[in-house]
Amino acid sequence: METGIAQVISLSPARHRDDVLTGAGLLPVRPALRELLPGGGLQRGSVVTTGDWGLLPLALAAGAVADGAWCAIVGVPAVGVRAAAQAGLDPERVLLVAEPGPGWTQVVASLLDGFDVVLLRPPEQPSAQLRRKLEAAARRYGSVLVIAGDWPGAQSRLLVADAEWTGIGTGYGRLRARQAQVIASGRGAGERARSAWLWLPGPDGAVAAAAEPADVARDSSRGGYAGTVQADPGEPLVSSG
């Protein structure tokens, strides 16, 4: 009993200090994405870029949302909500602001106070001053701003460097999975570039770690369909009925 209490006492200040030191800590990400991010998660108060809009920003937010966070998606009128759900991003905890209008920076700043993760495709390239304003908002509220596009002050940059679809041939099969190499670079000194091969998406739409494809297999296929998932000419895309 006494040891129990002692443990609680010894644990709680440590955790508290930890929160303060790291600016309320990290938001978790899916296991496959951990090695891409410094600390293995999304640093609260930081800005992360992901290149063009696609599955990667949705997958980045999925882990935090599964942990109870809320996610706002701003400036993307054509979000594939089902793809998001398959990647593990629960649509029930998503807010969409498809057209944030001319005052979009104000909209994003308001959303950062309330939503742990804000995915943003900026409608236009913001000035350095507006960028700093949003970075400050993210820091103040301890939220993460994920940018689909360019953002000079970002703490982490992820990029899909190489990607190949598997399962589809010339006139047969269907899109089954995409193997992608994601390269991450950081801003800080001594930050090494990280890289990982991912199923983005995998056969069930989920994002998972993938083995690096063998060079032989890659060279032999023009469209890159001789991957781990084999093309299946006999199976129709649609179920009958």
Next chain:
Amino acid sequence: MTGRAAAARRVLVLRCPAWLDSDSASSDSVSSDRADSDRADSVISGSVSSDRAGGGSAAARAFESVVAIAQDFCPQVEVLRPGVCAIATRGPARYFGGEAELARKLTEAVGRSGVICQAGIADGLFAAGLAARAGPTGLLVPPGETREFLAGLPVGVLGMPELCELLPRLGIETLGQLAALPSAEAAGRFGPPGKLASRLARGLDPRPLIPRPPAADLSVQLEFDPPAEQSEPAIFAAKALADQMHDRLAVAGLACVRVQVLVRCADGQELSRLWRHDGLLSALAVAERVRWQLDGWRGAAGITLLRLVPDQLVRATGRQLALWGDSVPSDRVARAAIRVQAMLGHDRVTRPVLAGGRRPADQVLLVPFGDTGVPQRPADRPWPDQIPAPAPATVFDVPLAASVTDDSGREVTVSGRAQLSAPPAWLAAAGGQARAVTAWAGPWPVTERWWDPRHARRQARFQLVTEDGAAWLAALQDGRWLIEASYD
């Protein structure tokens, strides 16, 4: 307590088919008779389904002119939903020389404004709503004969799909047969819906009202100084006011069936409307009604006062949230979302709900934050011709025009027997640069809603991978190539 005296409230329901027909045409109702029973349901519950809020707002706006005419006859007009409103006939009938005369004068007045309408009078709102639909101009059911009027109608008019399916199988096909059941038996056998149905069938109001309003004033108000020139600040304030009102009601253990929204302008003009909603009106639902009211009425001067008065108080019996699975936004999330709604408008901040459908764009319903929307096509049914996982990460609401050509530059076509003219070699999306197609699959023919000429669609679907590694869901429809979605 549940004697006939409780049903003696005489009600006139004014119904404008024009709004209702356009409403049902825009919705994807499975069959027209179901749509009709849905309509009856809405007459009782007065709820406006929020997934049609976009169209509903415009309809509510236009309906304001009819409500204004009804207000000349009786200052207290209950708007049940756009297209249907109700007044209590007791006072006006005496003034205008009888109920028949009142109904005639009212329909004539509305008719002069170019709107065709029906007026029904009966005991209680439910029966009056049905009486309004009974003939080309509606029907007057004399006092005390409401139960007889209802007795001949099928149980389908109750608008309770589950009960309406069950009752006929048990041999109860008309409201008369349902009314003949003892009320306690109906409640015991069918639960609260059965009790409600039984009350309605006997010509009683859906639930007993508290006989006299509590002495305490539960209304809330906010003054604007300087006057608000636009409606957005007032709508924003309405959400906070509605929260306040609900808090006060909760303290008193009450809920309101109707809410009166009163807006006063700098030039002294006042606009007051009663909005009906059985069950609890959420704060956001109240704000939405304030929006409709302000949209439909462009006062010249700014708004100086907004007051919400809860009306027709009933005992709060509580609402149960699901144990889990219900994602209730925290206060912080809701506050941020509402703030953005105040900037952009209610409809432009949405939550996605997965729905069923064959096209990727059909599979999501966007519900404005704060509303509840239930997809008409549930996602958990089998949808043949649905594209299997993985789903595309970008789904175009309106498909992009595209051009798919073969090696010789001719457009690729598909015959009626799904024969391809030539393998696709180039894809140009939305007038962009043509990209070489490195892998492709298809055509997969999809025939949708062939039974409904207005919504019928025939497509041949393809998946295309282009040289840059992008993958596309393309479709050939009516001889035109469309890009419906893009994979990553």
